[in-house]
Amino acid sequence: MRKNDEIIIIEDDEDDRLLLKDIFEALDYPNKITFIEDPMDAIAYLSNPLVIPFIIFSDINMPKINGFELRNQILANTEISKKCIPYIFLSTSKIPENVIKAYSCHAQGYFKKEEEFSKYKTVLKTILEYWITSLTPTNSL
DSSP: OOTTSOEEEEOOOHHHHHHHHHHHHHHTOSSOEEEESSGGGHHHHHHSTTOOOSEEEEOSSOSSSOHHHHHHHHHHOHHHHTTOOOEEEEESOOOHHHHHHHHHTTOSEEEEOOSSHHHHHHHHHHHHHHHHHSOOTTTOO
């Protein structure tokens, strides 16, 4: 079962990474947390056959390629797609067009980044608990 595998966070903003690091430390899950700062590095990392993440959290507004473009590249990559990794967008935006675009590229969730630590922690815990109990093709054995 993959529930204890790596949590990937694709986030270019240092302040957001630090906040997420603090939240995951407070949640105290056994998972390794891997931050990918440059979205251009994500495909190479995720293509590694030894990397089988539990979940991916991705920002949308990033330099070079945005989160939607990255998601589409991941979907187009057979080696990564067959890993069946839940893909969740975290964004400061609640613009309906972004939400529609996220689900159009088969994201499993779109959540607003909360400014308050406790609210953000609750959102992330809820997401993780859902995926810990959910069966996926790679954790149903």
